[in-house]
Amino acid sequence: MAHEQHNYLNHQKGIWSWLTTLDHKRIGIMYFVAIMSFFFLGGVFALLVRAELFTPGKTLFSADVYNRMMTYHGAIMVFMVIVPGIPAIFGNFVLPIMIGAKDVAFPRLNLMSWYMLMIGAAITGSTLFLENVDTGWTFYTPYSSIKTGMGVIPMVLGVFIIGFSSILTGLNFIVTTHKLRAPGMTMNRIPLMVWALYSTAILQVLATPVLAITLLLLIAEKTLGVGIFDPQLGGDPVLFQHFFWFYSHPAVYIMILPAMGVISELVATYSRKIIFGYTAIAYSSLAIAGVSFLVWGHHMFVSGQSEFAGVLFSFITMLVGVPTAIKLFNWIATMYKGSIRLDAPMLFAIGFMFLFTIGGLTGVYLASTGMDIHFHDTYFVVAHFHYVMVGGTLMALMGALIYWFPKVTGKIYSDLLGRISWVFIFSGFNVTFFPQFILGNMGMPRRYYDYLPTFTELNQMSTFGSWLIGTGFLVGLFGVFYALLKGKEAGNNPFGGKTLEWTIPSPPPHENFEKTPVLTGGPYEYR
Amino acid sequence: MSTANHTGGFHHAHHFDSAEHQYESSKQGIWLFLVTEILMFGGLFVGYSIYHSLYPQVFHAGSKQLSVVLGALNTVVLLFSSFTMALGINYVQRGLKNKAIIALAVTIACAAIFMVVKFFEYTHKFHVGTVPGKYAYTEELSASGEKVTKVGALLAEANKLSVAEREHKLHLDETEYEHLTLLERTKNWPLFFGFYFVMSGIHGLHVLAGAFLIFWVLLKVIKNQVGPEYYTPVEGVGLFWHVVDLIWIYLFPLLYLVG
Ligand code: HEM
Ligand SMILES: [Cu+2]
Numbered sequence: 001m002a003h004e005q006h007n008y009l010n011h012q013k014g015i016w017s018w019l020t021t022l023d024h025k026r027i028g029i030m031y032f033v034a035i036m037s038f039f040f041l042g043g044v045f046a047l048l049v050r051a052e053l054f055t056p057g058k059t060l061f062s063a064d065v066y067n068r069m070m071t072y073h074g075a076i077m078v079f080m081v082i083v084p085g086i087p088a089i090f091g092n093f094v095l096p097i098m099i100g101a102k103d104v105a106f107p108r109l110n111l112m113s114w115y116m117l118m119i120g121a122a123i124t125g126s127t128l129f130l131e132n133v134d135t136g137w138t139f140y141t142p143y144s145s146i147k148t149g150m151g152v153i154p155m156v157l158g159v160f161i162i163g164f165s166s167i168l169t170g171l172n173f174i175v176t177t178h179k180l181r182a183p184g185m186t187m188n189r190i191p192l193m194v195w196a197l198y199s200t201a202i203l204q205v206l207a208t209p210v211l212a213i214t215l216l217l218l219i220a221e222k223t224l225g226v227g228i229f230d231p232q233l234g235g236d237p238v239l240f241q242h243f244f245w246f247y248s249h250p251a252v253y254i255m256i257l258p259a260m261g262v263i264s265e266l267v268a269t270y271s272r273k274i275i276f277g278y279t280a281i282a283y284s285s286l287a288i289a290g291v292s293f294l295v296w297g298h299h300m301f302v303s304g305q306s307e308f309a310g311v312l313f314s315f316i317t318m319l320v321g322v323p324t325a326i327k328l329f330n331w332i333a334t335m336y337k338g339s340i341r342l343d344a345p346m347l348f349a350i351g352f353m354f355l356f357t358i359g360g361l362t363g364v365y366l367a368s369t370g371m372d373i374h375f376h377d378t379y380f381v382v383a384h385f386h387y388v389m390v391g392g393t394l395m396a397l398m399g400a401l402i403y404w405f406p407k408v409t410g411k412i413y414s415d416l417l418g419r420i421s422w423v424f425i426f427s428g429f430n431v432t433f434f435p436q437f438i439l440g441n442m443g444m445p446r447r448y449y450d451y452l453p454t455f456t457e458l459n460q461m462s463t464f465g466s467w468l469i470g471t472g473f474l475v476g477l478f479g480v481f482y483a484l485l486k487g488k489e490a491g492n493n494p495f496g497g498k499t500l501e502w503t504i505p506s507p508p509p510h511e512n513f514e515k516t517p518v519l520t521g522g523p524y525e526y527r
Numbered sequence: 528m529s530t531a532n533h534t535g536g537f538h539h540a541h542h543f544d545s546a547e548h549q550y551e552s553s554k555q556g557i558w559l560f561l562v563t564e565i566l567m568f569g570g571l572f573v574g575y576s577i578y579h580s581l582y583p584q585v586f587h588a589g590s591k592q593l594s595v596v597l598g599a600l601n602t603v604v605l606l607f608s609s610f611t612m613a614l615g616i617n618y619v620q621r622g623l624k625n626k627a628i629i630a631l632a633v634t635i636a637c638a639a640i641f642m643v644v645k646f647f648e649y650t651h652k653f654h655v656g657t658v659p660g661k662y663a664y665t666e667e668l669s670a671s672g673e674k675v676t677k678v679g680a681l682l683a684e685a686n687k688l689s690v691a692e693r694e695h696k697l698h699l700d701e702t703e704y705e706h707l708t709l710l711e712r713t714k715n716w717p718l719f720f721g722f723y724f725v726m727s728g729i730h731g732l733h734v735l736a737g738a739f740l741i742f743w744v745l746l747k748v749i750k751n752q753v754g755p756e757y758y759t760p761v762e763g764v765g766l767f768w769h770v771v772d773l774i775w776i777y778l779f780p781l782l783y784l785v786g
Binding site for chain 1: 540541542543548551552553555556559560562563564566567568569570571574577578581582585659660661662717718720721722724725729
């Protein structure tokens with residue numbers, strides 16, 4: 001190009017301009033860097049945990065070290081990777097552009113959210129060096145409050161601050177979606193990604209405060225012994241579980257709804273067809289968000305809650321399947337007779353549908369009280385939630401990365417590398433986690449350091465699979481650097497997307513739009 | 528930094544159409560934040576009501592240990608401060624700078640009074656041995672040289688007292704005292720105070736945060752950074768302060784008046 005284009009990347013220079021930026025696009029990139037580092041750390045822990053399980057008994061390290069690594073793996077992945085992941089990275093980048101806004105409603109707050117994530121992560125991470133925590137990511141009382149060491153306090157405090165960050169991001173997105181839509185962009189014309197992020201934001205704002213108070217109570221319990229969760233003092237440890245899951249079940253949808261938003265975008269773009277059932281997909285996000293508040297008890301079928309509660313929670317839990325299935329069928333209907341292009345992002349989208357369906361169906365097993373007693377706290381559960389969270393969210397994250405990469409950087413992500421990465425992740429994933437369904441059914445308990453010799457082969461298969469996944473992500477990471485250095489110029493709209501972000505230059509200018517767009521139709525008008 | 532546009536001398540950020548647009552967005556953001564505050568306390572209220580229904584006598588007896596007079600005093604102080612805060616906002620909106628400064632300063636003073644009263648309540652509680660759970664069970668030497676827990680000492684004292692003294696010192700009449708089974712008296716006694724300290728403690732932190740925020744907008748008023756055209760921060764802080772008051776209005780009867 002003859003003259004250098006003026007865009008958000010060269011608008012200001014220097015590391016300081018990044019650390020103080022109020023530009024939602026730059027903040028999105030900062031989230032990307034931060035969260036991918038956490039992901040790397042959590043991934044190393046996963047590989048180590050799996051390596052330890054390669055043989056029964058001691059393979060590499062002691063049971064104590066195993067418990068700690070498992071705890072950090074779970075806590076990092078949940079609180080620092082999957083929950084903030086898609087909303088903080090891609091939501092920040094595309095949400096304002098998709099609705100025709102120049103920024104999010106509160107840019108300063110947005111930057112502050114990033115810093116809170118960093119501070120929270122630092123405090124949580126410090127326990128790795130101060131006093132390792134071995135409670136598992138759920139911090140169940142009374143183990144966390146009475147038995148184990150004081151490291152729980154900074155760990156939980158860090159998670160509390162991360163939760164704050166999540167609340168503030170959600171709040172920002174809600175107000176942005178309400179107040180900053182371009183003229184003509186009615187709520188029924190916003191892209192499905194925005195609907196998904198909006199529903200997620202509602203969950204973040206409504207559920208996270210309960211986690212906050214739960215964690216504060218845990219800290220109070222540990223420092224002052226206030227007795228609320230301590231049976232010795234008249235309290236009840238199960239109350240902790242109620243509080244915890246009142247947040248953490250909706251949190252499962254904080255993790256998965258944004259992913260569904262990504263899938264909607266990918267399916268529409270790569271099928272080149274008007275999305276089937278826009279309204280149904282949009283409102284099913286809200287429905288999922290709503291129902292998700294009423295189902296926490298399915299984590300507690302064996303906690304001694306009343307039979308009636310069990311039946312009720314079981315029933316409501318299965319209800320979540322309805323809006324979820326609506327989405328799935330609408331995506332499939334969109335693909336039907338579309339001119340599907342199997343580019344890497346679309347492969348990830350299909351991977352998502354496949355894995356998420358398995359995760360979802362096994363969820364129905366677990367939602368049946370009788371079955372749950374058989375599967376409770378076995379590897380079946382581990383397989384189930386990895387299918388949902390990893391198979392679902394991470395697939396979408398990779399798809400989103402490759403899909404929006406050209407918009408973010410102006411360079412095309414190599415489709416070949418994307419596909420290679422997909423092959424490794426997708427196959428490795430099934431090799432890792434499918435055997436765990438069988439292991440669970442055979443009775444191998446989760447969170448155990450040791451197992452019966454009969455489980456050895458399946459465990460080895462699973463560990464082998466984890467190496468494939470690891471390779472897949474390394475290829476994906478390599479793809480990022482390769483594209484940055486060698487990628488082709490992207491142009492405004494390399495994939496023929498119809499939403500607003502594809503109408504502006506890549507990378508976008510500092511203020512997103514030269515002049516505010518005016519909308520006259522819906523987001524996916526292919527044909 | 529974001530470029531700023533000018534309307535009537537006051538700025539609005541580049542991504543808003545107008546000052547009005549920015550004001551409405553900010554207000555929505557503040558309301559959403561307040562919802563999260565209420566939800567957070569909601570968790571505590573839920574816990575409180577569960578245990579209250581499990582151990583009504585314990586909670587009843589516990590609440591009798593609190594000074595209704597001091598609690599009521601603080602309620603009045605906070606209600607009054609809500610009023611002065613509202614006045615402060617009003618004065619800022621009307622451009623009455625000096626009056627606004629006075630109103631906001633009085634609000635901060637009320638917050639300070641509240642905290643001082645809380646300080647005396649807390650220290651008195653520690654003094655007589657009503658402390659949060661774990662410490663109620665830490666052993667120490669009694670006057671006669673034997674090892675007792677804080678709760679144990681408290682109950683031993685109660686047992687020694689005559690009915691009249693008990694009523695005077697522990698605010699428990701005879702039937703109420705009998706109602707506390709031995710188990711409840713020794714075991715669950717501190718639970719009420721667990722809630723008391725956590726709920727009033729977290730609320731107290733909010734009062735401090737509120738006072739700090741009011742001080743912040745007070746400085747803005749002094750420096751003429753807010754006025755009739757732009758008063759979003761003042762109003763936002765005011766809303767926060769009202770919610771802090773509101774929560775106390777619920778805490779007061781729950782903690783001090785139950786039974
Ligand atoms: C290479 C991929 C991964 C492998 C091989 C792996 C493996 C494992 C293993 C072996 C456990 C211990 C299970 C138990 O004993 O109950 C575990 C737990 C867990 N994993 Fe992963 N994992 C992987 C990726 C992820 C990702 C990306 C997430 C993010 C959502 C995640 C979330 C969790 C959680 C929440 C736990 C529970 C921890 C706890 O119970 O405290 N995992 N994982
Ligand atoms: Cu759940």
